[in-house]
Amino acid sequence: MILDRYILRLWMGPFLGGLLLVLGVLLLGRALKLLETVSDSGQAWVLIGELLILTMPYFLLLTVPMAFFLSMQNTVTSLQQSSEMDALRASGVSYTRMFRSFFLVVALLWAGLTFTSMVLLPQGQLGFNNILVKVYAMKGAITFSPQRFTEGLDGVTVYVDGEDDSGLYRGVILEDARDNISVIYTAESARFEMRGDYLELRMNDGVRLEGKGADQRMLAFEHYQVTIPVSGGRWQERQSGDHVTMMTVSELWDHLQALTKPDAVAEWNRRLLLPSTVLILLFFSLPLSLTQKRSGKAGSLIVGIAVLVLVYNIQLMLHRQVSQGAYPGWSMWAAQIAMLAMGVFLWIRAEADRLPKVFSAAGEWFYLLHQASTHWFAHRWSKKNKL
Structure with a gap:
C-alpha cells in the first residue's frame, strides 16, 4: 500500500x-x-x-x-x-x-x-x-457556427468549415430530410440569405446525392439553389429527439x-x-x-x-x-x-x-x-x- x-x-x-x-x-x-x-x-x-x-x-x-x-x-x-x-x-x-x-x-x-x-x-x-437558437433569434438572422453541425431548421442539418469576411461559407455540407428522403449537398462554397420566411441557399461547385445504395442518384453542379421555409423567419427550440447527438x-x-x-x-x-x-x-x-x-x-x-x-x-x-x-x-x-x-x-x-x-x-x-x-x-x- x-x-x-x-x-x-x-x-x-x-x-x-x-x-x-x-x-x-x-x-x-x-x-x-x-x-x-x-x-x-x-x-x-x-x-x-x-x-x-x-x-x-x-x-x-x-x-x-x-x-x-x-x-x-x-x-x-x-x-x-x-x-x-x-x-x-x-x-x-x-x-x-x-x-x-x-x-x-x-x-x-x-x-x-x-x-x-x-x-x-x-x-x-x-x-x-438551444442557447445558440436564442442568440440567432435575438439577431433576427440565421448564421452557422464553423466546424459544427447546426440543426436549427426542421429536417435540415448544416455544416460549414469556415466563413470569410464577405459572409461566404466554405466547405458546406447540407442534409435535407424534410420529405423523409435524405438529400445531401456538398459544396465548395455557399451563401445563405433570408428572403422573408424563406432561407435561400446558393451553392457553388458541389454534388447533390439522393437515395441510398443502388438507387442513389448523383448530380454534379457548378451552381445550385435551394429554398427552405422558416417559421416566421425564426428558429425553433430544439428537442432531444431532433438529432442523434442530442x-x-x-x-x-x-x-x-x-x-x-x-x-x-x-x-x-x-x-x-x-x-x-x-x-x-x-x-x-x-x-x-x-x-x-x-x-x-x-x-x-x-x-x-x-x-x-x-x-x-x-x-x-x-x-x-x-x-x-x-x-x-x-x-x-x-x-x-x-x-x-x-x-x-x-x-x-x-x-x-x-x-x-x-x-x-x-x-x-x-x-x-x-x-x-x-x-x-x-x-x-x-x-x-x-x-
Missing part, C-alpha cells in the same frame, strides 16, 4: 496540472470562437460561460484519457530515471504490481466517462444548440431499434467506446515509456503524443465512415479491440523484458537528434557572437 500511495502521488500532480492546462487551452479557443457569435448580445459573457459549461462533457471525454496517459508516462520515466524502478525490479516487484493501483484508477475514470458520454454529453449538446440513452436506443440508421449506429457505438480509450492508453503507457536512461523523458513523450494522435484519428475516421453507411458498426469495436490487444501484448512483452528493439531504439534516436540539434545551435551561436 505504501508503494501504491507513493506512485499515485507521483501521478496525481501531473495529471491534474495537465488536465487543467489542456482544458484551459480548449476552452479559451472555444470562447474566442463563440465571442464572434454572441458579441452582439448584451449578455455576451454570461452566454459564453453557459456555452463553455455545456461543452465541458465533450472536452472531458477527450482530455481525461490524454492527461491520464501522459501523466502515467511521466511517472514511469521518472521512476526509471531515478533508478527506483531498477531497485524494485531487482527486489522481484513486477511492473503489474508497481502500477496495480492504476487499474482501479482506470475503472473509476471509465465509470465517470461513461456517465459523461451517455448522460451529460447529449444534455450538453441540446443545451448548447438524444438521451433511451431515445437513442429506441431510435436505433426502430430505424437502424447509420448515424444512430455510429453515435451509439461512439458513446460506448470513447470512455474505453483510457484502458487502451493504460496498456500502451508502460511499453512506450521504457527507454534508455540517457534518452530522458522527451523521446517517450513524443512517441506517446504520436500514439494519442493515431488512436483518436482512427476513432474519428471510423465514426465518420459508419455514420455515412460506408462501414458497419462493428468496425468501430474491431478497431478498439485491436488497439487494446496490441497494448496488452506490449505490456506482457515489457513485463518479460522482451520489448521490440524499436522501442529502445526510438528513445536513442530522439536522444541523438536532441544532442545533434543542441550542438548545432551552440555552434551557430558561438560563431555569431565571435562575429
